[in-house]
Amino acid sequence: MSLSLLLDMAASGHADRIALGSRGGGISFSELGARAARGATVIGQLSPSHVVFIGRNGPAYPQVMFSAAMAGVAFAPLNYRLSKEQLHDLLGELENSLIIADSDYVGLLHEHDSAVMSTAAFIEAAADAPPSEAAAVADDATAVLLFTSGTTARPKAVVLRHENLTSYIFSTVEFGNADEDEAALVAVPPYHVAAVGSALSNLYGGRRVVYLPDFDAETWLRLVHDESVTSAMVVPTMLARVVELIGDGPAEAPALRLISYGGARMPRPVLEHALRAFPGVDFVNAYGLTETSSTIALLGPDDHRDAFGSDDPAVRARLGSIGRPVPGIEAEIRDEDGNPVEVGQVGSLWVRGGQVSGEYRGQGSVLDNDGWFPTRDLAHADADGYLYIEGRADDTIIRGGENIAPAEIEDVLVSHPAVKDVAVVGRPDDEWGERICAVVVREPGIEVATEELRGYVRERLRGSRTPDDIVWRNELPHTPTGKLLRRQLVAELSDPSTTESTIKES
Amino acid sequence: MPLKPGTRLRSQVCTTEVIVVRPAADELDLRCGGQPMIEIGSDSTVAVGAGGTPAPGLDEGTLLGKRYTTADADGTLELLATKGGAGTLSAGDVALVLKEAKPLPSSD
Structure with a gap:
């Protein structure tokens, strides 16, 4: 049961439909199958242990992914926005890799020992290669490795096995469920689990995929219109930009039927604006984690419509729900002792099912003895089984769908001479889901301005790590053993009665 | 012994192949076109078509991508056809039926 089985079914079942690109001149499902069979030969000749992809999302992405699957080699898409040093750190963990990289990133890689090919060179080599039969792979062989930043700055690779990903598809997608005119617009980055999920579910459903590698709202709206896009998946930050651009009027998206969103907390004003801007379009809130092979719960179109159409605050509150578990997934909310909580009580969300991996490379599985995975999200359920996420059980900041470990930024800031703590x-x-707030205690007698500290971080880390706000404090709350009381600090920041007005510069 | 999820089976009389998405509670005599199905990857060397042609009444065909279950109301079995063929899936002599799936909106 491997990903190549899904490809094989799609290539024969939706053979002449367009799988990737524009309706005229795109790549058909049977052509995608043929290209993957030839790509597998190119990979097989080098016998790598991993196929690393460093590039933008686009038609090459599923071609490389399925070529790797057919060759029986694990596929590891890395974040192309990482610095050279960070990329080298991750590549160091992926011994004996074939690296396929977009031409602008090949230059970053020549010091590395592994084989490097540009994406274009790989596609070209595959076009000239003879086809291979799909390699026999065990159900529990690794299909995809995705790096997640987690709570520490050191990224961990989540292991998604063939059986996890095929289980996700077989339990949540009907084969060929897409009408012939359907097209999905994919704007998520290729190293995100949603990119893996969309490549598989659109393939299996028989839906054409149009890519937008570098998101901007104007191009997104233009593609939705020009490509007759019928469904699109966005992170909240993207939807915020789109509705801001649309303003008061309805969007010009005549073919659009469905917008699904996920990846981070959706601000209510953005969702309500979107529901007004896209009348008649179905909305789906998809909740999932890298460790669960994408979506494990969803709030469907009727739920959105009922909630948005109601004046009853209790019914309307459902717009903030992640919905109910998808088929094949069990969910349980547990208290600190591991016992299930009552309806309405907040606890930790645990899930179980064939699509759940819960396993990290080099660290093993974090599933409990009965196969349950701790999401580390706090949640409660209502009487109808709708789930509501109350926040992360850990401290990861999710800004614009990107997981950011506070420690990474703290380590940089504390190295500045003017920063004491x-x-x-x-x-x-409302725009980013969460913003990054650095609470700083200054060294006595050293002056430093907000912009200087922000610039200091920007020079040393990726742009998305730059603090949005710097808040000055005389001291930070700590335990007697010196551990930061992070939640107490967050509560203080949210309390208007504290002296924020006198200590915040912006 | 009941089949495990993920087990793949093939027909002896046509091109049909299935995967076990959910096993039945009890052991079933799964057939295609009237002949017992063979586990893919097992040692069997029976070639496709070696079992003859589908038996009359069990030649309605199996459709690629469709889910099948037993005709009794509480059947837990779910087979997914990964290749279509001319034979009809059955448990013993009783033909399997198409399993209606609840449509789920696309989420990614």
Whole structure:
């Protein structure tokens, strides 16, 4: 049961339909199958242990992914926005890799020992290669490795096995469920689990995929219109940009039937604006984690419509729900002792099912003895079984769908001569889901301005790590053993009665 | 012994192949076109078509991508056809039926 089985079914079942690109001139499902069979030969000749992809999302992405699957080699898409040093760190963990990289990133890689090919060179070599039969792979062989930043700055690779991903598809997608005119617009980055999920579910459903590698709202709206896009998946930050651009009027998206969103907390004002801007379009809130092979719960179109159409605050509150578990997934909310909580009580969300991996490379499985995975999200359920996420059980900041470990930023800031102590926390933000707030205690007698500290971080880390706010404090709350009381600090920041007005510069 | 999820079976009389998505509670005599199905990857060397042609009444065909279950109301079995063929799937002599799936909106 491997990913190549899904490809094989799609290539024969939706053979002449267009799988990737524009309706005229795109790649058909049977052509995608043929290209993957030839790509597998190119990979097989080098006998790598991993196929690493460093590039933008686009038609090459599923071709490389399925070529690797057919060759029986694990596929590891890396974040192309990482610095050279960070990329080298991750590549160091992926011994004996074939690296396929977009031409602008090949230059970053020549010092590395592994074989490097540009994406274009790989596609070209595959076009000239003879086809291979799909390699026999065990159900529990690794299909995809995805790096997640987790709570520490050191990224961990989540292991998604063939059986996890095929289980996700077989339990949530009907083969060929897409009408012939359907097209999905994919704007998520290729190293995100949603990119893996969309490549598989659109393939299996028989839906054409149009890519937008570098998101901007204007191009997104233009593609939705020009490509007759019928469904699109966005992170909240993207939807915020789109509705801001649309303003008061309805969007010009005549073919659009469905918008699914996920990846981070969706600000209510953005969702309500979107429901007004896209009348008649179905909305789906998809909740999932890298460790669960994408979506494990969803709030469907009727739920959105009922909630949005109601004046009853209790019914309307369902717009903030992640919905109910998908088929094949069990969910349980547990208290600190591991016992299930009552309806309405907040606890830790645990899930179980064939698509759940819960396993990290070099660290093993974090599933309990009965196969349950701790999401580390706090949640409660209502009487109808709808789930509501109350926040992360750990401290990861999710800004614009990107997981950010506070420690990474704290480590940089504390190295500045004027910084005596610092805590980086996430605060609710209507555009980004969360914004990065650095709470700084200054060294006595050293002056430093907000912009200088922000610039200091920007020079040393990726742009998305730059604090949105710097808040000055005389001291930070710590335990007697010196451990930062992060939640107490967040609560203080949210309390208007504290002296924020006198200590915040912006 | 009941089949495990993920087990793949093939027909002896046509091109049909299935995967076990959910096993039945009890052991079933799964057939295609009237002949017992063979586990893919087992040592069997029976070639496709070696079992003859589908038996009359069990030649309605199996459709690629469709889910099949037993005709009794509480059947837990779910087979997914990964290749279509001319034979009809059955448990013993009783033909399997198409399993209606609840449509789920696309989420990614």
